[in-house]
Amino acid sequence: MAFGAAQARRIAAWTVQVDPAVFLALAAGVILGFLALYPTVMLFVGSFSDAPLGVAGRFTLAHYARAYGDPHTYLLIGTSFVFAAGSSAFSVALAGLLAWITVRTNAPGRGLFELVALVPNVLPPLLIATSWVLLLSPRIGLLNLLIVQRLGLPPLNVYSMPGMIFVEGLILAPLAFLIIASALRSMDPSLEESARIAGSSSLQTARRITTPLVLPATLAAGILNFVRAIESFDTPAIIALPARIDVLTTKIFREALADYPPNHNLAATYAMSLLAITMIFVYVYRRLTDRKERFATITGRGYRPQAIDLGAWRYAASAAALLILSLIVLLPLGVLVLTSLLPYYAVPTRETLGLLTLKHYGFLLESTRVARALQISLTLAVVGATLAMFLAAVVAYLTVRTRVPGRGALEVLTFIPLAFPGTALAIGLLWGYVRLPVPIYATIWILLIAYITRFLPFGLRAMTGTMVQVQAELEEASRVCGAGLARTFRRILLPLLWPGFMAGWAILATIFMREFSTSLFLYTPRSEPLGPLLYHLWLDGQQGRMAALGVVVSLASLVLVALARRATKVPLTG
Amino acid sequence: MLARCGPRTVLGCLLIAVALVGSAAQAQTDLVGAAKKEGRVVVYGSMETDVFEVIQKIFEGKYGVRVEYWRAASNRVMDRVLTESRAGRPQFDVVLTNRSPMLIIKQAGVFARYTAPSYETFPAATHDRDGILSPSYRVVVVSILHNTRLVKPEDAPKSLPDLLDPRWKGKVVMPDPTQHTTTAVWLANLQKVMGAQHGAFVERLAGQVGLVESFIPSVQKVIVGEFPLGITYVKYVHIFGQDGAPLDYVRLNPVLAEAHHVALGAKAEHPNAGRLFIDLLTSRLGLLALARAGEFVLVPGVYPPIKDADKLRVVLMDDLDENELKKFRDEFGRFFLKR
Numbered sequence: 001m002a003f004g005a006a007q008a009r010r011i012a013a014w015t016v017q018v019d020p021a022v023f024l025a026l027a028a029g030v031i032l033g034f035l036a037l038y039p040t041v042m043l044f045v046g047s048f049s050d051a052p053l054g055v056a057g058r059f060t061l062a063h064y065a066r067a068y069g070d071p072h073t074y075l076l077i078g079t080s081f082v083f084a085a086g087s088s089a090f091s092v093a094l095a096g097l098l099a100w101i102t103v104r105t106n107a108p109g110r111g112l113f114e115l116v117a118l119v120p121n122v123l124p125p126l127l128i129a130t131s132w133v134l135l136l137s138p139r140i141g142l143l144n145l146l147i148v149q150r151l152g153l154p155p156l157n158v159y160s161m162p163g164m165i166f167v168e169g170l171i172l173a174p175l176a177f178l179i180i181a182s183a184l185r186s187m188d189p190s191l192e193e194s195a196r197i198a199g200s201s202s203l204q205t206a207r208r209i210t211t212p213l214v215l216p217a218t219l220a221a222g223i224l225n226f227v228r229a230i231e232s233f234d235t236p237a238i239i240a241l242p243a244r245i246d247v248l249t250t251k252i253f254r255e256a257l258a259d260y261p262p263n264h265n266l267a268a269t270y271a272m273s274l275l276a277i278t279m280i281f282v283y284v285y286r287r288l289t290d291r292k293e294r295f296a297t298i299t300g301r302g303y304r305p306q307a308i309d310l311g312a313w314r315y316a317a318s319a320a321a322l323l324i325l326s327l328i329v330l331l332p333l334g335v336l337v338l339t340s341l342l343p344y345y346a347v348p349t350r351e352t353l354g355l356l357t358l359k360h361y362g363f364l365l366e367s368t369r370v371a372r373a374l375q376i377s378l379t380l381a382v383v384g385a386t387l388a389m390f391l392a393a394v395v396a397y398l399t400v401r402t403r404v405p406g407r408g409a410l411e412v413l414t415f416i417p418l419a420f421p422g423t424a425l426a427i428g429l430l431w432g433y434v435r436l437p438v439p440i441y442a443t444i445w446i447l448l449i450a451y452i453t454r455f456l457p458f459g460l461r462a463m464t465g466t467m468v469q470v471q472a473e474l475e476e477a478s479r480v481c482g483a484g485l486a487r488t489f490r491r492i493l494l495p496l497l498w499p500g501f502m503a504g505w506a507i508l509a510t511i512f513m514r515e516f517s518t519s520l521f522l523y524t525p526r527s528e529p530l531g532p533l534l535y536h537l538w539l540d541g542q543q544g545r546m547a548a549l550g551v552v553v554s555l556a557s558l559v560l561v562a563l564a565r566r567a568t569k570v571p572l573t574g
Numbered sequence: 575m576l577a578r579c580g581p582r583t584v585l586g587c588l589l590i591a592v593a594l595v596g597s598a599a600q601a602q603t604d605l606v607g608a609a610k611k612e613g614r615v616v617v618y619g620s621m622e623t624d625v626f627e628v629i630q631k632i633f634e635g636k637y638g639v640r641v642e643y644w645r646a647a648s649n650r651v652m653d654r655v656l657t658e659s660r661a662g663r664p665q666f667d668v669v670l671t672n673r674s675p676m677l678i679i680k681q682a683g684v685f686a687r688y689t690a691p692s693y694e695t696f697p698a699a700t701h702d703r704d705g706i707l708s709p710s711y712r713v714v715v716v717s718i719l720h721n722t723r724l725v726k727p728e729d730a731p732k733s734l735p736d737l738l739d740p741r742w743k744g745k746v747v748m749p750d751p752t753q754h755t756t757t758a759v760w761l762a763n764l765q766k767v768m769g770a771q772h773g774a775f776v777e778r779l780a781g782q783v784g785l786v787e788s789f790i791p792s793v794q795k796v797i798v799g800e801f802p803l804g805i806t807y808v809k810y811v812h813i814f815g816q817d818g819a820p821l822d823y824v825r826l827n828p829v830l831a832e833a834h835h836v837a838l839g840a841k842a843e844h845p846n847a848g849r850l851f852i853d854l855l856t857s858r859l860g861l862l863a864l865a866r867a868g869e870f871v872l873v874p875g876v877y878p879p880i881k882d883a884d885k886l887r888v889v890l891m892d893d894l895d896e897n898e899l900k901k902f903r904d905e906f907g908r909f910f911l912k913r
Contacts, residue, residue: 054660133800140799241750242784246911258753260899261678262653344817345798355818434661442665524665525616525642536645540622541790541814 020485025404028394032413035453039428040275040416046431047268053431063269066255073251077273080248083164083236084229090169092222095176096214098324103184104210106307107317114181115561119329121174122510122557123336124534127550129238130543131332132158132167134339140347142335159243168235170328172228175458176221178507182465183217184210192308202308223285224461227278231421233517248274249421257423264427271424278419282412333554340547360548369533370549374556377513377530380447381560385459385508388452389501392459397493400467401475414460417453422517425454430521444527450518455511459504466500499568506564510557602691605853606637608846614640615847618655619670620648621834622813625867632863633854639847647788648672649755652679659684659841667848670836670855673710674759674893679837680706686840688849692856696872700833710833711856712864712871715808715888716760718746718824719793724802731803731824734764735771738778747792747801750785752907755899756832757789757805762902763830763891780909797821812868812880823880828887831870 047064051057067073098117102110120128135143136158144155157163191213195205236250248270256267310317338348340360346352364370395414399407417425429450434441440449474496478488494501516531523532530553537546609615619626623645630641644666646654652675658664659682669679679685687705696709718737720730731737737746751758765772786792789806796804797819808829811821836855842848854860861871868878870888877883894902 052660053657054662134798137800139801237787241786242747244785244911254750254753257653258649258755260649260755260896261656261675262649264657344814344819345794346819347798430657434658434663441661441663525644536623539645539647539788539790540624541794541810542624543794 021398021402021404024394024485025398025402025406025410028391028398028410029406029413031391032395032410032456035449035456036413036416038432039425039453040420042431043268043271043420043424043428046265046427047272049265052264053434063263063266067266067269068273072246073248076246076248076251077277079161079246080230083161083168083247084226086161086165087168087172087229088222088226090165091172091176091225092180092218094169094324094328095173095221096180096218098173098321099177099181099184100206100210101317101321103181104206104308105310105314105317107310107314107321109318110321113321113325116325116329117174117177118506118510118561119174119333119554119558120171121178121507122513122554122561123332123550124514124516124531124553125171125232125234126238126516126535126538127336127546128171128332129167129235130538131335131339132170133238134335134347135331136163142347142349143331159239161243161245163243164235164239164245167239168229168232170332171232171235172225173324173328175228175507176218176225178503179221179224179461179465180214180218182462182503183214202310205308220285220461223281224457227281227418230277231274231419231424233421233423252421252424264431267424267427271420271428274421274424275416275419278415282415282419336547336550339543340551342544345541345543360544361552363545364548364552369528373528373530373533374552376444376527377553378556380444380451380529381509381512381557384448384451384512385505387448388456388459388508389463389505391452392456392463392504393494393497393501395456395460396463396467397489400464401472411460414456418457422454422515423521426450426518426521429453429518441522442524442527446522447519447527447529450522451508451512451515454518455508455515458507458511462500462504462507463497466497466503502564502568506561509560509564513557513560514553605846605850609637609639609844609850612639612844612847614642615667615844615851616642616644616665617668617670617851618644618646618651618666619668620646620651620672621670624813625864625869628863628867629855629860632859633851636854637850639850641851648675651675655679655684656682664839664841665843666839667842667844668836668838668851670834672714672756673833673835673891674755674899676707676835676837677893678896680704684840685837686842686845688838688852690849690853690856692853692858695858700872702835707835707837708852708856710835710872710890711861712834712869713831713888713890714756714834715829715831715870715886716756716789716805717808717826717829718803719796719806719808719811719821720803720824721796721799721801722820722822724799727822730822733824733826734768735775737782737803738775742803743782744784745801746779746783746803746805747786747795748779748783748805749788749792750910752903752910754788758899758902758907759832759891759894760805760830761906762894762898766892767828767830767889776906777909780906785910793821808880808883809868809870809878812878825882825886828889830891831888832891 046053048059048061049057050060050062098113101107102113102117133141135141136156138144138155138157138159141155141158147153148155158167192205192209195209200208231249233249233253236247237253240247240250252267252270256263256270259266335348339345341356341358342348342352343355343357343359395410398404399411420428429446430441433446433449440446475488475492478492483491514531514534515529516535519529519531520535523529530549534546534549534553537549623643626643626645630643633639633641644654648671651669651671655664655666655669656679658666664684669676669685685706689705690708693701693709696711700709702709718731718734731739731742749757751761761776764775768775784795784801786795792804792806793810793814795801796806797814808823811823815821836852838845838848838852858873861873862876865871865873865876865878868880870878870883
């Protein structure tokens, strides 16, 4: 008996060894480990070195003493926490309501809402933040002119903590929308039906059944957005500085990146605390999504949940959705379009509207730099998103479907780079890839690697969500019929996972089209993508050209999204 | 000297002179040929792209050698040049930016010696003793700019202390000196203009102003009308004024300016194209083109198309080394960080 058990264990071990999933996991582990750990180790080592990159240094704790010996750091971690928690909560509240109206009700116009909600994902955060300055600056803000002159109320002040939370929340809302809408689509409609049969009203059902069911996804979206907010440089640079509010990222910028000369080692030291904070949240996030997936696997039979009939309230729901969309899309986009049509940077008023010109669009047509950047970014978006989604599909398969040892580590590896602000990750990548004998530095390839490294978690999120809905029986049937892992993956899983694959692809492609904080450190004049070009137009004070290019990038990204939709013929949040 | 020479000596001198001119011309032809073979030149700098393109067009038109320009804020130019050099992967041939960062890069041994033919036309005081940096071929002048729609000429401040008037409280914008190097250097240099009042002025100014990242956001906020007054570069009066932006500037006396330099990378991949580029940039042709684009260049009698530019008494700022800048930031930075 004892012998039999030992033999069985040996056989089990042997089975694990020959299982192709193990090889797949090993391959994915090596790729992910290299992508995620190489820059992280570089940052970690750099944070303990007294010399800059390329110079042999000695071990030191001086950067840690400077960063964490300053009581101000803890105060700023507190301020950053308030900022990130506030904007994340605001983004989730807006996105949750919008997703519910769009996915679960019969409010008119909801098909359009979904497409519009994707637009801000294609706008660089820098542009959204500058647009909101033109809308809510206490002296010149267009909305403030309305509030003061028409309503006789005191002006709202964007240069304040509530202002920062408001703007950052709007920037973060689209990603939360994608995650929550996806969860709403995949939930089991029979529970809602049971509630209604038992006599609950629509709103009661929404509160008692729908909300608890999507709560894990909502919390997951909140945590992702919290991490994004705490490491954001854009909104703090545009709004916090004039408001004289210091957050952790402005301190990192001031002491490390704007130091004289810049101190990358100190930036790496600060990045380590962000890594610690993020890892705690990623742990919580994993716990929550694990539970969410247990809920989600109840169903997944492929039928669409029935829309809730809101009766006359459906018009109110549409109005609420329109209001939310005005905030996250229509107002900032409108300001952007007007800015692109004005000869110089001005508040679009009746007076300045007489000056409208197309010269900034003329510049875009003439400039070879713009044409090249558009070509480079499109390449990065299409190739990068495709490669990233294949990698995400493999990781999602291994973590959801198999019992391969170390599958949890794979997911954690994916999430590590998300912990760093784009700039800090760029320093780690720079330190890492500039040393490699392979000619990657100063080419488009380092950008591709950087994008995949940094944004893989978004792709993984979309893939995991879909993977749990696909029933294992189909796959098992294929295996029983003698198909190997590769064949099963290609013939059975890939077609079933296609909607999730393309949803993730669309998110990544739109982010890659306009990424700038990581690119800025890594591009050269020959490989300049759109993000840095937009930033440099801003740096040169060319607001009109920047806005015009922003509008064009948005349109190009919408074309990509539309293509992805056509490829799947289902809503992208599916 | 010629008076003491006999006719034979004069003839000899003339022959030598002709030979020298001839060999200079030959050297120039060789340089152009070598640059063309290299095919391109990579320039890292903080000059505004539109201004840079003026030189780029002349250079590419004249020599057919492509120019690739990487533009960033001066601090970031220094950062990238140092990082690439330390890692042994310099991608640049030529660097051009403000004096303070150029001196730090020079100290790091990143630049090669080079003397362009034009350098001898610049005043001796602007020459680099080590023959590495160019003379300060242009300067950037810092003053108070105002939005002419919001501030009438007679109401505009006339001097820096006028900014402390209670009516301008919260209506002046400037870059945050704790993160913008040129602004810190400017504030520190005010000491030689203001003398004993300097410390009190900086402290009170900190209470009057709104802060932004750098000089461009500063002028943008003036143009758009968020702030009627802003501390920034005078050249923006022309650069943005030509698009119709309502800008004018305060004729400070004296007005402080920071020198700019250009230099050749020691490990340039295209050294000849780099030299040729520096030659053109610092030549009379290059400088006149820069002046037309709004730059203050070091050519006697040549000014940018900005009203009263010829009447300004421009004083060059002293550069601050790393330690001086740190001391200044520690001493005065806290006024600006106060909430």
